[in-house]
Amino acid sequence: MTLPYYVPPEQLMKDRAEFAQKGIAKGRSIIAVEYADGVLVLAENSSSALNKIGEIYDRMAFAGVGKYNEFEALRVAGIRHADLKGYSYGRSDVAAKSLANAYSQTLAAVFTESVKPYEIEILIVEIGDEPENTSLFRVRYDGTLVDEEGSCAIGGQEDELTAHMKDRYEAGLNLRDALRFAAEAFEAVESRQIGPDEWEAAVLDRTNGRRMFRRLSVDEIGTARS
Amino acid sequence: MSLDLPSGFPLHAHTPDSSFLELLKSRALNPTWELGVGDAETLRVPEATTILALRYADGVVMVGDRRATEGNTIAHRRMQKVYPADGFSAVAIAGTAGLAMEMVKLFQTELEHYEKLEGTRLSLEGKANHLARMVRQQLPMVFQGLVVVPLFCGYDEAESVGRLYTYDVVGGRYEEDDYAASGSGGREAKAYLRSVYNEALSEEDALTQGISAIAAAAEQDTATGGPDVRRAIYSTAVLVNGDGYQEVAADRVAALSRDLVGDSE
Numbered sequence: 001m002t003l004p005y006y007v008p009p010e011q012l013m014k015d016r017a018e019f020a021q022k023g024i025a026k027g028r029s030i031i032a033v034e035y036a037d038g039v040l041v042l043a044e045n046s047s048s049a050l051n052k053i054g055e056i057y058d059r060m061a062f063a064g065v066g067k068y069n070e071f072e073a074l075r076v077a078g079i080r081h082a083d084l085k086g087y088s089y090g091r092s093d094v095a096a097k098s099l100a101n102a103y104s105q106t107l108a109a110v111f112t113e114s115v116k117p118y119e120i121e122i123l124i125v126e127i128g129d130e131p132e133n134t135s136l137f138r139v140r141y142d143g144t145l146v147d148e149e150g151s152c153a154i155g156g157q158e159d160e161l162t163a164h165m166k167d168r169y170e171a172g173l174n175l176r177d178a179l180r181f182a183a184e185a186f187e188a189v190e191s192r193q194i195g196p197d198e199w200e201a202a203v204l205d206r207t208n209g210r211r212m213f214r215r216l217s218v219d220e221i222g223t224a225r226s
Numbered sequence: 227m228s229l230d231l232p233s234g235f236p237l238h239a240h241t242p243d244s245s246f247l248e249l250l251k252s253r254a255l256n257p258t259w260e261l262g263v264g265d266a267e268t269l270r271v272p273e274a275t276t277i278l279a280l281r282y283a284d285g286v287v288m289v290g291d292r293r294a295t296e297g298n299t300i301a302h303r304r305m306q307k308v309y310p311a312d313g314f315s316a317v318a319i320a321g322t323a324g325l326a327m328e329m330v331k332l333f334q335t336e337l338e339h340y341e342k343l344e345g346t347r348l349s350l351e352g353k354a355n356h357l358a359r360m361v362r363q364q365l366p367m368v369f370q371g372l373v374v375v376p377l378f379c380g381y382d383e384a385e386s387v388g389r390l391y392t393y394d395v396v397g398g399r400y401e402e403d404d405y406a407a408s409g410s411g412g413r414e415a416k417a418y419l420r421s422v423y424n425e426a427l428s429e430e431d432a433l434t435q436g437i438s439a440i441a442a443a444a445e446q447d448t449a450t451g452g453p454d455v456r457r458a459i460y461s462t463a464v465l466v467n468g469d470g471y472q473e474v475a476a477d478r479v480a481a482l483s484r485d486l487v488g489d490s491e
Binding site: 051054055056076079080083084086087088211 | 249253342
């Protein structure tokens with residue numbers, strides 16, 4: 001019987017983190033921007049079939065970057081979590097904080113216990129009746145949970161996008177301006193023009209009735225940017 | 227890999243595809259009732275009474291009265307019997323109120339759950355079939371005298387036509403091409419509709435006839451609540467057409483109902 005090599009835990013965690021970061025860096029980023037009536041989530045995604053952004057519950061949306069099958073599994077788990085809770089208690093009892101915590105626990109467990117960490121980063125967005133009740137939660141591959149405000153980015157170009165948006169963001173934008181703001185951040189960081197059909201965009205909007213999630217069509221994106 | 231963390235998500239392979247009902251079952255959370263040995267005759271629970279639906283030129287109108295009865299007493303005067311199922315369909319309930327309301331809540335969650343997971347709505351036929359399955363699962367309760375019979379209608383986006391479905395207690399599903407009614411006053415409501423119905427009714431006419439049919443049923447059937455001008459309680463009415471599900475504003479129904487009883491202001 002051979003003894004397994006001893007690997008110091010610091011090294012083990014470092015290797016896993018590097019592995020996950022490398023995977024995430026390959027994927028395109030996603031931006032979330034608060035505007036007057038809600039939150040816009042914008043992703044660069046040329047596939048119209050495979051979504052990176054999805055509806056979780058009445059006022060809650062999900063976005064994921066990295067390996068599709070991994071964040072898709074988390075999206076599905078999130079919908080199940082939310083629907084079970086809303087069915088057992090009441091619709092208003094489904095809150096982003098508990099969902100973000102659950103995601104954080106799961107990703108942390110996968111990071112430390114499984115053979116390979118998830119190569120993903122996710123964003124959970126929730127809007128309240130008032131703009132100040134908006135939550136943007138970012139969960140990293142190792143379960144780190146960050147609460148953001150105003151605008152934020154996840155994925156490979158997270159740092160560049162965040163730096164670009166930091167001084168330019170202002171509260172109270174309308175949807176059209178928010179869309180321009182987010183798209184320009186992408187184009188500035190990538191130094192190229194991106195066509196209307198290369199985006200995937202969705203909003204959580206307080207004016208949408210009970211289910212506040214809505215996808216934006218290619219036309220809508222094109223018009224907003226023209 | 228099984229990760230059933232107390233505060234996290236179970237990520238194991240056993241996943242109940244896109245059905246919310248299957249998800250509930252996999253967690254043993256699905257609504258179940260132990261069949262007692264008592265005599266169902268002695269069990270007095272609220273019963274939802276008369277509901278109806280009729281197809282018109284652009285879609286379907288669905289109307290329900292507001293009364294729930296317990297034996298020969300009125301249990302509730304303002305019960306809601308017509309509900310949205312999703313953005314393009316509606317469901318109305320008659321029979322044991324408690325079971326029926328739970329069935330509606332489960333049905334609504336089921337449709338939304340599927341839509342969110344799959345990124346597309348179930349077909350109208352898929353929705354109707356699923357509801358049939360839910361009715362069928364109530365069968366053991368039927369033998370206890372606890373019956374739920376829904377009406378279901380929706381707009382078929384693929385064919386651009388409104389459709390209407392009725393059910394029997396064993397989960398039989400029937401598509402109707404004109405009108406349908408259920409509950410204690412269903413017979414009278416149907417008799418009324420038979421005399422006035424034609425398939426080219428306008429929205430306004432269909433709505434008027436639907437509300438009139440409930441009022442006609444209330445004339446004969448004590449369990450059906452007619453227009454109650456004193457308490458301002460009127461039927462609930464909804465439309466399902468190419469624009470989706472819309473609730474008819476309460477004051478529009480009130481105005482139509484007051485016209486019927488000659489109380490127009």
